[in-house]
Amino acid sequence: MTTSLLILNGPNLNLLGTRQPEVYGTTTLPMIETLCADHAKALGIKATFMQSNHEGALIDAIHAAKGVHQGVILNAGAYTHTSIALMDAIFSTELPVIELHLSNVHAREDFRHTSYIAKAAIGVICGFGAAGYPMAMTALRDYLGDAP
C-alpha cells in the first residue's frame, strides 16, 4: 500500500507570503503545496494538502484522516498554543502526527513556547521555513517504516 500523508495547515497560513516576510518568509501556501507534491513524488508517497481557518474543520480533518492516511503533518498556526480540542483529536485518532512551524516558535514570544499539539505529536520541526514541510514528510515516511 502506498503511504499517504495529510498535510494540514491552520489559521492565517493562507496569507503566507503577503505580510511579515521577516518572520514567515516570502513563500506562499500554494508554493508550499507544490513543494510538498514534488517531494511526495520523489518519495513515492501520496500527500493531501489542506488549510482551514476554523478549529472545528481542522478537528474534522484529523478525525477523517483515520483509515485514509497513515500520518499527519500539522501546522496548527496559533491553535498550537491554545487548542486542547486539537490535541484530543490527535490522541483520539492514534495517528502519528508531526507538529510543524515555519518560524522557530521557541525564539519568539513566551505564549508561543506552549504547545498542546506537541503533547500528542511524535515530534516537532520548527524554524526552517517552507523547507520544514519536505523535512517532516521524509521524517514521517521514515517513521512509518517505508524507507527504501
Ligand code: CA2
Ligand atoms: O511559524 C509557524 O508556522 C506558526 O505556526 C505560524 C502561526 C503562529 O501563530 C505560530 O505561533 C507559528 C501564524 C501564522 C500566521 O501567518 C501569517 C501569514 C501572513 C501574515 C501574517 C501571518
